[in-house]
Amino acid sequence: MQHQSRLADQRQQAALRQQAAGARRAEQAQRAAERAQLAAERASEADRKRLEKAAADAHVAAQLAEVDDLNADLRGKYETLDSLLQATLDVDDFVDLEDLRVVVVHPPFGRPDLKRPFPAPTPIPDPPLPVKRAPEEVKSLFGKKKKEAEALAAVEQQYASDYYAWQAAVEALPARRAEQLQKHSEVEQRRLGQLTLETEKYEAECALRETEAAEQNEALDQLITGLGYGTADAVQEYVGIVLANSVYPDWFPVSHTAVFEPATAELAVRVLIPGPDSVPSIKHYKYVKATDEITPVAGTQKDTKERYAGIVHNVALRTLHEVFEADRRGLFKGISLELGTETTNPATGRPTYIPFVAVATGRERFEEIDLSGVVPGMTLEHLGAATSKNPQGLVPVAPGGVRRA
Incomplete structure (x- = not known):
């Protein structure tokens, strides 16, 4: 009995030891699982942060790319506006009317x-x-x-x-x-x-x-016959064709009207350009990361004022150049040109025309000028033009200020 009791006690002790060992192993496994879970949670958090950072970086890159696009578009507009005169100097503005003759080309029979x-x-x-x-x-x-x-x-x-x-x-x-x-x-x-x-x-x-x-x-x-005789209607129509070929940006439309006086062989041209509001006054765009906004940086008043004045002067000289160059017959001896814009009169609320340039020049005097190397404002002054002191501010030319060049 004692032997059996000892064996039973031994078996019980062994069972207790095994139970304790199992408990320790379970506890170790639990701790290992907790460590694994914690590691997994840490890994998930790290992945989340990594993904959030990648998304944030991608968003910033997209915003910066949009800023680049906006600035490229802005630069393109400024380059176009600043080169309105230069753009026409390499173009022959003469229009051969025979090129306008219609030659009928019938489509093939459809059935x-x-x-x-x-x-x-x-x-x-x-x-x-x-x-x-x-x-x-x-x-x-x-x-x-x-x-x-x-x-x-x-x-x-x-x-x-x-x-x-x-x-x-x-x-x-x-x-x-x-x-x-x-x-x-x-x-x-x-x-x-x-x-x-x-x-x-x-x-x-x-x-x-x-x-x-x-x-x-x-x-x-x-038209060709009338142009040969120098009739007013034919000359005006031809000048209209020439100026219709003068291509300006869609977002900066320029229109012209012309009246020819055969008795004096002088062409009167009126040019209508968009107002100052049509020209951007932004220096560039920038991305503000703190507010996640793309904001324009305003240009200086001086730059905005000078740019619009430059546009006014460029378009005036460009129009004179195009019309004189297109008139190979020498139909008109001189051109009187007026350039301005239409806006709303704040006093009456009605549309009003504001002239910015008034100039009259003869063909010979104008053709002496090399337009590829001029400062347009000084050229107009050289031609005796009356020019607005501040077109950006919608200041009209002083009346009676034109001198015949």
Whole structure:
């Protein structure tokens, strides 16, 4: 009993030791799991922060890229506005009116399929003559003659039936062929009818194009003739064509009107440009990271004022240059030009015209100037022009300030 008691005690102690060891292992596993969970949480947090940082960096990069685009667009606009005069110096502004002559080019006929006849149907062939087959041989000796007679009768009966069917088919053949031809004829008639309609429509469109071209060419001939005689209408129309070819940005439209006086051979031109509000007053754009905003940095009043004044002076000289260069016939001896803008009068609320430049110059005097190396404002002063002291501020020219150059 004592031995058994000791064995039981030993087994109990061993079990307790095993239980304690298991508890320790479980505790160790739990701690390991907690460490793993903590590591996982830390790793997840790090990944989240990494992703958040990457997203933030990408957003900043996108904002900076947008800033670059805005600044590139702004630079492009400023370069265009600052080079309005230079842009025309490499262009021959003469318009050869013969280049405006209309040569009619007709499109191809839209339904060529209607010109192809519908294929004729395959003719219905004659039915083959029936063939009388030989009766089957009777091999049995019993009742042979009777069976041979029956076989022969069956052959004759079948032949007669085949013959009557053939005869009926032959008799029906003309009607079938006529019906086939009739259907083909109907299809062809529909095709020809549709072809007639489409041809008439096409020829009418061609005739209209020919008529319109003839009218335009006749008007062109009258313009060329009138220009040869120096008539006011022809000269004004030609100048309108020349100035219509003067390309300005869509966002800075410039319009012109011209009046020619044959008695003095002088052309009066009025140029209308957009107001100061159409020209950006921004120096550049920048991204403010603290507020996550793209904001414009305003240019100085001096830069804005000088830029708009430069535009005014450039457009005035450009117009004089284009018109004089285009007049190879020497139809006008001089040009009087007025350039301004339209705005709303704050006192009346109505549209009002404000002149910025008034200049009159003769051809010879103007053609002495090399426009590729001038300061436009000084050139206008050299020509005796009256110019606004502050076009940006919508200050008009002083009345009576023009001197004939």
